[in-house]
Structure formats: structure tokens, C-alpha cells
Amino acid sequence: xxxxxxxxxxxxxxxxxxxxxxxxxxxxxxxxxxxxxxxxxxxxxxxxxxxxxxxxxxxxxxxxxxxxxxxxxxxxxxxxxxxxxxxxxxxxxxxxxxxxxxxxxxxxxxxxxxxxxxxxxxxxxxxxxxxxxxxxxxxxxxxxxxxxxxxxxxxxxxxxxxxxxxxxxxxxxxxxxxxxxxxxxxxxxxxxxxxxxxxxxxxxxxxxxxxxxxxxxxxxxxxxxxxxxxxxxxxxxxxxxxxxxxxxxxxxxxxxxxxxxxxxxxxxxxxxxxxxxxxxxxxxxxxxxxxxxxxxxxxxxxxxxxxxxxxxxxxxxxxxxxxxxxxxxxxxxxxxxxxxx
Numbered sequence: 001x002x003x004x005x006x007x008x009x010x011x012x013x014x015x016x017x018x019x020x021x022x023x024x025x026x027x028x029x030x031x032x033x034x035x036x037x038x039x040x041x042x043x044x045x046x047x048x049x050x051x052x053x054x055x056x057x058x059x060x061x062x063x064x065x066x067x068x069x070x071x072x073x074x075x076x077x078x079x080x081x082x083x084x085x086x087x088x089x090x091x092x093x094x095x096x097x098x099x100x101x102x103x104x105x106x107x108x109x110x111x112x113x114x115x116x117x118x119x120x121x122x123x124x125x126x127x128x129x130x131x132x133x134x135x136x137x138x139x140x141x142x143x144x145x146x147x148x149x150x151x152x153x154x155x156x157x158x159x160x161x162x163x164x165x166x167x168x169x170x171x172x173x174x175x176x177x178x179x180x181x182x183x184x185x186x187x188x189x190x191x192x193x194x195x196x197x198x199x200x201x202x203x204x205x206x207x208x209x210x211x212x213x214x215x216x217x218x219x220x221x222x223x224x225x226x227x228x229x230x231x232x233x234x235x236x237x238x239x240x241x242x243x244x245x246x247x248x249x250x251x252x253x254x255x256x257x258x259x260x261x262x263x264x265x266x267x268x269x270x271x272x273x274x275x276x277x278x279x280x281x282x283x284x285x286x287x288x289x290x291x292x293x294x295x296x297x298x299x300x301x302x303x304x305x306x307x308x309x310x311x312x313x314x315x316x317x318x319x320x321x322x323x324x325x326x327x328x329x330x331x332x333x334x335x336x337x338x339x340x341x
Contacts, residue, residue: 057083078234092275116215117182149333241270249334258312259314263315
């Protein structure tokens with residue numbers, strides 16, 4: 001089946017929205033997941049709460065650089081790193097159609113690449129490709145997969161296999177994962193550019209301008225640029241906690257996506273920084289639903305969601321650290337991979 005053009009996606013979403021305006025049954029009951037995405041991707045009213053959170057993120061980020069850094073560089077790095085993680089989660093909200101109906105306006109709100117590493121345009125395009133759920137964890141077709149084709153894995157040198165095994169522990173993913181992921185991401189983009197996808201160069205060019213602007217702002221602040229680089233890396237490391245166990249190998253595509261219940265102080269903090277994307281099966285089934293609606297949606301249909309993902313549920317992030325801090329959750333080669341004939 002061919003992919004819909006952007007114009008066709010908008011037209012389909014508008015058609016669903018027009019019909020669903022006349023449906024009084026709750027969204028998640030009345031509509032299929034695909035229709036729910038289309039409906040929720042076109043909010044009838046501006047989501048001022050999400051807009052305010054974007055502004056607050058920038059204000060706190062600036063406060064860390066220009067205010068808190070005068071008191072403690074360490075505390076400023078920790079706070080700025082948290083805002084880098086939150087800003088990345090807000091970018092995720094934007095690419096799914098929030099907080100306004102205008103894509104250009106939404107993307108303008110997250111134009112500053114606080115994490116310095118990933119162009120927004122590339123994040124948007126690869127993440128939307130990742131939402132083709134039938135390809136989840138595919139070493140080739142899922143751009144966010146950490147699995148390797150077993151045949152490719154077998155040919156890797158021993159040192160690289162050891163490195164990737166370390167990267168498959170939670171602490172390894174947090175410490176070296178951002179570097180490994182960035183190198184892999186840039187290599188893949190360079191391959192695509194060489195195959196003629198020149199639009200990727202535009203995304204990286206815009207990212208370079210945004211990165212220069214962020215570093216210029218940092219240079220005017222009380223926080224040294226090197227310290228900010230540490231903050232950006234910290235933010236990326238925190239995000240690796242979420243992505244570490246979002247997906248697993250499973251025969252059923254819905255069984256590949258996790259739920260991590262945000263219990264305790266750690267869960268509350270990380271759940272906020274991740275904008276409830278720890279309820280990942282809910283997001284994958286209803287990717288257009290706003291972040292603040294996910295907990296209530298999960299609570300109303302908890303048993304259904306847990307059955308849908310075949311019980312891939314973790315009680316808390318504290319339990320995740322206990323289980324996987326120094327132990328791999330998955331093998332690096334995809335355990336269910338079947339090479340195309």
C-alpha cells in the first residue's frame with residue numbers, strides 16, 4: 001500500500017473530524033485507533049496548556065543558564081539537562097499535531113534545538129516512519145530499532161559486539177547510548193543523502209543554524225559552553241531511559257510496545273519529562289491524543305491495553321533500574337528476525 005501524501009492525510013483527518021463532531025460516544029470507543037489519530041491530530045481548539053508548557057520550558061532553561069548558573073554550575077547543568085529532555089518530549093508532541101492546527105506554527109515553537117544533536121525535521125520524519133507499527137523493531141524499516149540483523153551482527157568485529165552488548169544494558173544505554181545512536185543516525189542520513197534525498201541536507205543545515213544560535217545564547221550566559229554540552233548530553237541520557245524498553249521483539253505488532261507505570265517520585269518526575277510517553281502502547285494506538293490525556297485514557301481501559309500488548313508492563317522505573325541497570329533486556333541480534341527471501 002502506498003503512503004498517503006501530506007495533503008491526503010490532512011483531507012482524511014478533516015473528513016474524520018467532520019464526522020466525529022456528530023459522535024457523542026467517547027473518542028477511544030467510537031473510533032478505531034487510526035481514526036482516533038486523525039481526529040486528535042486536528043484539535044478543535046488551541047491546547048493552551050501545552051503552549052504554556054513550551055514557554056515554561058524555555059523560561060526554566062534560560063533561568064538555569066542565566067540565573068542558577070551564577071549560584072552553582074552543577075545545579076544549572078542538572079536543571080538545564082532536565083529541560084533538554086522535556087523539550088525533546090515537546091518536539092514529539094509537536095510532530096503529532098499539537099498544540100495548534102498549524103504545523104508551521106507548532107514547529108516554530110520548538111525551533112531551538114536545545115539537545116544540539118538531532119534536527120527536528122529528521123526526528124519528525126523518522127519518528128513518523130517508526131509509527132508504522134507492523135515494522136516495529138525491524139532492523140531495516142524501523143529507524144528507531146536497536147536490533148541488528150543476525151547476519152550483520154555475526155560479521156561485526158568482536159570489540160564492536162562487546163560495545164553493543166554494553167549498550168543493551170540500561171546504564172550502558174545512558175552513558176554511551178547517545179554517542180552510539182548519534183553516529184548510527186548520522187551514518188544512515190549520509191547514506192540517504194548519497195542516494196539522492198537532498199532534503200535531509202536542508203534539515204541538517206537548519207539544525208546547524210539553530211545549534212549556533214543556542215550556543216551563542218549559552219555563551220552570553222553564566223554557564224560555560226562545555227558545561228552546557230554536559231547538560232545536553234544529560235538530557236539525551238535521560239531520554240534513553242524511556243526509549244530503552246519502549247519496544248521488544250514479539251510476533252504480534254502490538255505486543256512489541258511497553259507500558260511503564262509511573263509510580264513513586266522517580267516515576268512522577270520521569271513521567272512528566274517524558275510527557276506520559278511511558279504509556280507507550282496507548283500512544284502507539286492513539287498517536288494523536290495529547291500527552292495530558294494519556295493517563296486517563298490508560299486508566300479507563302487499563303485491562304484492555306495490557307491485554308493488547310500481551311502483558312508487556314513494568315511496574316515502575318525504579319523496577320526497571322533494578323532489573324536492567326547492568327543486565328541486557330534484549331539480545332542485540334533480533335531474536336525473531338526472518339531474512340527476506
